[in-house]
Amino acid sequence: MPDDIQDPVGQSTSLASRLRAAREASGLTQAQAAAELGVSRPLLIAVEKGTREASPHELARLAEIYRTSLSELLRPALPPVAIGARFRAVMTADQRDTDDLSSAVDELQRRADDYLDLLRISGTEPPGRPEPVRSLPALDARRAEDLATEERNRLGLGDGPVRQLREVLEIEVGLRVFLLPLPSRIAGLFVIADALGGCVAVNSRHPEERQRWTLAHEYAHYIANRDRAEVTRLSHLRQPESEYFADAFAANFLMPRSGLSRRFHELKRTSSDRVTPSMLVQLAHTYGVSLQALSGRLEDLGLIPAGTWERLRERNFQSRLAARMLGLEQPAQASDALPLHYRLLAAQLYADGDITETQFAHYLHTDIVGARRAYAELTETADVASDGSPQILDLAEAVG
Amino acid sequence: MNVPHPPLLLDACVTINLVAAGPIHQIARSVGHSCLITRQAANEVGHLRDTTDGETRVAPVRLTDHVQTGAFEIVDLTPDEIPLFVELASLVDDGEASTIAVAIKRGIPLATDDRKARRLCAERGLDLPTGTVTLIRHYCEAQALDHTHISHLLQRISSRASFQAPRGDPDLKWWNDHQPDSTNRDS
Numbered sequence A: 001m002p003d004d005i006q007d008p009v010g011q012s013t014s015l016a017s018r019l020r021a022a023r024e025a026s027g028l029t030q031a032q033a034a035a036e037l038g039v040s041r042p043l044l045i046a047v048e049k050g051t052r053e054a055s056p057h058e059l060a061r062l063a064e065i066y067r068t069s070l071s072e073l074l075r076p077a078l079p080p081v082a083i084g085a086r087f088r089a090v091m092t093a094d095q096r097d098t099d100d101l102s103s104a105v106d107e108l109q110r111r112a113d114d115y116l117d118l119l120r121i122s123g124t125e126p127p128g129r130p131e132p133v134r135s136l137p138a139l140d141a142r143r144a145e146d147l148a149t150e151e152r153n154r155l156g157l158g159d160g161p162v163r164q165l166r167e168v169l170e171i172e173v174g175l176r177v178f179l180l181p182l183p184s185r186i187a188g189l190f191v192i193a194d195a196l197g198g199c200v201a202v203n204s205r206h207p208e209e210r211q212r213w214t215l216a217h218e219y220a221h222y223i224a225n226r227d228r229a230e231v232t233r234l235s236h237l238r239q240p241e242s243e244y245f246a247d248a249f250a251a252n253f254l255m256p257r258s259g260l261s262r263r264f265h266e267l268k269r270t271s272s273d274r275v276t277p278s279m280l281v282q283l284a285h286t287y288g289v290s291l292q293a294l295s296g297r298l299e300d301l302g303l304i305p306a307g308t309w310e311r312l313r314e315r316n317f318q319s320r321l322a323a324r325m326l327g328l329e330q331p332a333q334a335s336d337a338l339p340l341h342y343r344l345l346a347a348q349l350y351a352d353g354d355i356t357e358t359q360f361a362h363y364l365h366t367d368i369v370g371a372r373r374a375y376a377e378l379t380e381t382a383d384v385a386s387d388g389s390p391q392i393l394d395l396a397e398a399v400g
Numbered sequence B: 001m002n003v004p005h006p007p008l009l010l011d012a013c014v015t016i017n018l019v020a021a022g023p024i025h026q027i028a029r030s031v032g033h034s035c036l037i038t039r040q041a042a043n044e045v046g047h048l049r050d051t052t053d054g055e056t057r058v059a060p061v062r063l064t065d066h067v068q069t070g071a072f073e074i075v076d077l078t079p080d081e082i083p084l085f086v087e088l089a090s091l092v093d094d095g096e097a098s099t100i101a102v103a104i105k106r107g108i109p110l111a112t113d114d115r116k117a118r119r120l121c122a123e124r125g126l127d128l129p130t131g132t133v134t135l136i137r138h139y140c141e142a143q144a145l146d147h148t149h150i151s152h153l154l155q156r157i158s159s160r161a162s163f164q165a166p167r168g169d170p171d172l173k174w175w176n177d178h179q180p181d182s183t184n185r186d187s
Helices: A011-026 A030-037 A041-049 A056-065 A082-091 A098-122 A141-154 A165-173 A208-224 A241-254 A257-269 A277-287 A291-300 A308-314 A319-325 A340-351 A357-363 A368-379 A395-399 B012-021 B024-030 B063-068 B079-089 B094-106 B115-123 B132-142 B147-161 B172-177
Strands: A176-180 A186-193 A197-203 A230-233 A380-384 A390-392 B008-010 B035-038 B047-052 B055-060 B072-075
Touching: A011 A030, A011 A041, A011 A056, A030 A041, A030 A056, A056 B079, A082 A098, A082 A186, A082 A230, A098 A176, A098 A186, A098 A197, A098 A340, A098 A357, A141 A208, A141 A241, A165 A176, A165 A208, A165 A340, A186 A208, A197 A208, A208 A230, A208 A241, A230 A241, A241 A291, A257 A277, A257 A291, A277 A291, A277 A308, A277 A319, A291 A308, A340 A357, A340 A368, A357 A368, A357 B012, A368 A380, A368 B012, A368 B047, A368 B147, B008 B012, B008 B094, B012 B024, B012 B035, B012 B047, B012 B063, B012 B132, B012 B147, B024 B132, B035 B094, B047 B147, B063 B072, B079 B094, B094 B115, B132 B147, B132 B172
Parallel strands: A176 A197, B008 B035, B035 B072
Antiparallel strands: A186 A197, A186 A230, A380 A390, B047 B055
């Protein structure tokens, strides 16, 4: 059985595993934790192995020592420790950012654990129709384009811009997307958690356009080579073949050849057959990508001369300023750190009285008042009441 | 002469509502209780949100200040309460688990608006807990506050703690009747 499967296990097995994970997360050695608890190291080791049951007093004290909640330690399923293990295999290849990355991976693992706990309480499955991994003879640009076209067709996206990229990937594809503050040179993380499916962490500190590119990039890993954890680094150094493939897929998925060419020619025609910087800014805005990504794509398609982006950069062209001057709104920053389904599931469980308000706050990683505000936002509909005030959907009533 | 009432245990959610209301010391005194909160629940109280000129900022809650005024007492679990606390913590969060464990072991009434916590109290044979709205109503009636003052008080709870009276609250009608846009002028 995979070690992150959430099937019910013996209480002692899950508790032992969670105690060990909590100690490791707190940074304490077994000897230090044993000393804090006032027991011998062999006794603590036995507790972490599940061969000795911890007393209630010991459990309450260990929760304090590890600075975690007792209710989290007592979750009746194993924590998804395989997430960390899979990343550790990747991180050994690059020691430079291991420490920064370790805390980000721990955070992703905690989010996945919370998601699995919500699914356990609700007795439901996560959304999406997981597709089997594609077996590709080679990871090259042509196959990246073919795969992107296939996926667009499968998802019924046509050849236009995908504005609701995150929603499509979460609900239709079944990726679990978390926004996390990652180290600045890390764009994203991808890993498979057996009971949850593909999990993606996108750097919340990066601009919206870059986040969309990262999402499409990680999506490529999910469909083409999901067996190993992936760390997407921003680097000018030579990257593995799978990274070039994922970038080519992202370019084709976000900016399909046919649709982009058509829009480009339409805009060119209305600009006296000239290609202007403002036209490129407008196209980048339409596709929700950076000017650099758009220029690179148009250069690859032979629609603008090679080196266009470099020339714009040398002239210190300010794409954000140009967009503002053209009256183009900045893309709404997808600031929700947690998947939409996750948030709605937590809100429904709270509305049904299956979790407490403080548990709801914990799952949303906020405090009680923050949770109340989030609940109001999640349950506010696009409609207005007869007096013009926002319409609130009563989740308890809606399912009652 | 005031007859001393038994202490009342507050969970974190009721506590932050009472702190948001403002005169926490007076509220506690007017309902005739000394208010207790477990250390675990105190750790879960979090922050209020204060809005000035359309800008919302996080306002820390310093429970220790209220402890010094005598409005609250923070209690630690006794060794004989720990096993029940651990048992309940597998069902609810640590704050509710400790509050219910103390209520059961010490026979103290408690205040919570939380649906799951209230259901657990019923399953464990505790008396029906009181809630935020009932406590505030008792305070307003004891102080003979008029509609305008009550509305301001409720508005502070709604805006600073984002609290809305639960459906099914026995004093829901009173709460609704005293909202700022209500035409009811009874106090």
